[in-house]
Amino acid sequence: MWIRRVPAAVFVLAYLVALGVGTYSQILGDARLPAAAGYYVTWDMFPGHRGTSERVLVVGETEEGEHVLLYPSPRQRWRGGLHGDLTRLDFAGAPLTGASAEWLDEEVALSVAAHDEAWPDDPVRHVDVVREFWPSRTNLTEASRSDDLALTGDADAPARSREIVLSVHADEFRSQPGDVAGQGSAE
Amino acid sequence: MTAFWFAPTSPRTLAILRIGLAVVLLVDVLGHWPHVVESYSSAGRPMTPFASTGEWLPVPTPFVAVAATAALAFGLASAAVGFLTRFSLLTSVVLLTWLSLLDFPQTLTKYTAIATHLLLLLSLSGTSHVWSVDAWLFGGPDRVRLASAWPQRLMQLLVCHVYLGAAVTKWRLHFATGDTLAYSLVDDRWAGGWFGLDAGSWLAADTRLLVLASFATVAFEFAFPLLVWFRRTRRPMLLAAVLFHLGMAGFLSLRVFTPLMLVGLVAFVRERDLHWLPTAGAREVVPSPGSGVRWGRLAAAVLVWFGLGVGALTLGVAVQRASDPYGVFGNGRPLVLERLTAKEAEELLSEGPVPAVxxxxxxxxxxxxxxxxxxxxxxxxxxxxxxxxxxxxxxxxxxxxxxxxxxxxxxxxxxxxxxxxxxxxxxxxxxxxxxxxxxxxxxxxxxxxxxxxxxxxxxxxx
Known part of the structure; x- marks a missing residue:
């Protein structure tokens, strides 16, 4: 019997050490583990929401002055959120920084290429990356509190503000894939 | 201490946990099914969460992504019924980890991480000793093999660790002011609750309730890991945990987090809590190593398992090919970018100062x-x-x-x-x-x- 317990005991010990390192990281805020491993042993479920929601849209203008929505494109069919208008990128936290910006950059490049292929006589000339943001239901005063709960679908969509974080010639997305979208300044 | 970790225990708790976990995850996987190509395949360009994983993680083609998701669904289904349970659970661990690392905005969530832990620990346990096809094939109608306690103990510690970690996070975020809870309740990504009711806004409207709810949350999350181990406080803490998660589901749209945590709490259910379940007069026995392996049946079971698995994969791929929502299998309509009207374009490109409100x-x-x-x-x-x-x-x-x-x-x-x-x-x-x-x-x-x-x-x- 004891010989079966040795590997079990080793596993138990290793598992407890992993959980212990996770606890240490969380209490002291000291990320000792690689990010991927740390994700599986830390439980920071409230990453700090800001009270503001946002989404990213990319609009292309063609040589003939037509406008096409380059992002989200039909390649992004998944939608989520209270109003059903957020893409996976919008769920990614800071969508216009780091890896997310590179991801968006390549998606826009694919959309530009797809458009150019479909309409070779009217290619995309200019690209605008738009950050649309809105407060998450402002001023929830007790006076505004209803005795009857509203259905989420009935919730009034708040007024949205927009900021063009990048406005460039479409060739930027044709010639040099990279962190183009991320060059813009987010608020 | 040896008894705490290695005493033989009834596998019925583990069996309930296995069935519940597999069903919950199966529902979640089926929810992702329409967007498999977008989330996990090279055609949708997965979003990997960590720079390090992006370097070595293989990104599958649409065909492989669909097949892998179908295999995950099959693995979970076979784990639920306990058919080649250990292998099914390990298959599910590998596929769930792979697919979730490909899609961090939607699939890689903390509940996916918790589920991965539970699947792994279950695969090392004696969960298949009862209420499973394996028990029927390889056990006996008149006996239930006992299981070693340590996987269940680790699951208990995992659940406590989750609560403790969540409490520490909230503590570090000054959660008791109610602000973090308020912003979460009205966040467009997570708002909503039971039956589509916007109960989060209702709670967020009352600052006193917010503070009380925040204090109660942190108090519960610190108390549970301490008090659930004592005989007198175990059941009250489990009841509090059930109410906590049902309440959370009422105010936030957290997908399968609530049922997953409810399943995880089953790890604290003891045999005497299950006296009302049918036992069918089975005699509990301590398994002895190497005995009772029926090699012929095992070989047949493996063949049947693989046959069913191939069938599930074939069905899954056929369904995706037939619908082909992303146009990657040659059966869908070509993807055409949306043309905007002049008015729509003007609105989207209209910059203005952010209103003070x-x-x-x-x-x-x-x-x-x-x-x-x-x-x-x-x-x-x-x-x-x-x-x-x-x-x-x-x-x-x-x-x-x-x-x-x-x-x-x-x-x-x-x-x-x-x-x-x-x-x-x-x-x-x-x-x-x-x-x-x-x-x-x-x-x-x-x-x-x-x-x-x-x-x-x-x-x-x-």
Whole structure:
């Protein structure tokens, strides 16, 4: 019997050490583990929401002055959120920084290429990356509190503000894939 | 200590956990099914969460992504019925880890991480010793093999670790002010609850309830890991945990997090809690190594398992090919970019200053205040009463100027308070004292941010 317990005991010990390192990281805020491993042993479920929601849209203008929505494109069919208008990128936290910006950059490049292929006589000339943001239901005063709960679908969509974080010639997305979208300044 | 970890225990708790976990995850996987190509395949360009995983993680083609998701669904289904249980669970661990690392916005969530732990620990346990096809094939109708306690102990510790980690996080975020909970309740990504009701807004509207709920949450999450181990407090803590998760599901849209945690709590269920379940007169026996392996049946089971698995994969791929929503299998319509009308384009490209109201989360009036909220009914006041105003801002905003104006029933400004709110502060406070012989009628408080009127609240003076 004891010989079966040795590997079990080793596993138990290793598992407890992993959980212990996770606890240490969380209490002291000291990320000792690689990010991927740390994700599986830390439980920071409230990453700090800001009270503001946002989404990213990319609009292309063609040589003939037509406008096409380059992002989200039909390649992004998944939608989520209270109003059903957020893409996976919008769920990614800071969508216009780091890896997310590179991801968006390549998606826009694919959309530009797809458009150019479909309409070779009217290619995309200019690209605008738009950050649309809105407060998450402002001023929830007790006076505004209803005795009857509203259905989420009935919730009034708040007024949205927009900021063009990048406005460039479409060739930027044709010639040099990279962190183009991320060059813009987010608020 | 040896008994704590290695005592033989009834596998029925583990079996309930296995069935529940597999069913919950199967529902979640089927929910992802329409978007498999987008989330996990090279055609949709997965979003990997960590730079390190992006370097070595293989990104599958649409065909492989669909096949892998179908295999995961099959693995979970076979784990639920306990057919080649250990292999099914390990298959599920590998595929769930792989697919979730390909899609961090939607699939890689903390509940996926918890589920991965539970699947792995279950695969090392004796969960298949009862209520499973394996027990029927390889056990005996008149006996239930006991299981070693350590996988279940680790699951218990995992659940405690989750609560402790969540509590520590909230503690570090000054969760007890209620702000983090409020912002979460109204966040467009997670808002919503039971039956599509926007209960989160209802709770977020009451700052006192928010603070009480926040304190209760942190208190529960610190208390559970300590008290669930004692005989007298185990059941109350489990009941509190069930209510906690059902309540959370009522206020936030957290997908399968609630059922997953409810399943995880089963790890604390003891055999004597299950006396009402049928035992079929089975005799509990301690398994001895190497005995009772029926090699012929095992080989046949493996063949059947693989046959069913191939069938599931084939069916899954056929279904995706037939619908082909992303046009990657040659059966769908070509993907055409959406053309915008001139009006739509003009609206999307219209930049403008951010309205001041978008900087403000809440304006609260009361008759007294502390450093972050007001108390007392400010809707009806008398001469000489104090009127406190707290303006709460959204996070990540530029510095702003704030001004509050007390206006009498004749619409004449009586008093003004103004100040500067740097971006580091969440609130700005101001207060008035109504004149002793204040004119009766509807007074008001006007709140200006950056010179823009963002709120006008009426105060009745009797």
């Amino acid at each position: 978008a900087r403000v989360h809440r304006v609260a009036l009361g008759t007294r205040s502390n450093e972050w909220q007001v108390f007392g009914d400010a809707e009806r006041l008398g001469g000489g009463d104090e009127l406190h105003v707290v303006v709460q801002f959204v996070r990540e905003r530029p510095p702003v100027n704030v001004e509050i104006v007390l206006v009498d029933p004749g619409d004449e400004p009586v008093e003004v308070r103004s100040g500067y709110a740097p971006s580091s502060v969440t609130r700005w406070r101001g207060a008035f004292v109504l004149p002793r012989k204040a004119e009766t009628g509807d007074w008001s408080v006007e709140v200006f941010v950056q010179g823009e009127l963002v709120e006008r609240r009426v105060v009745r003076v009797d």
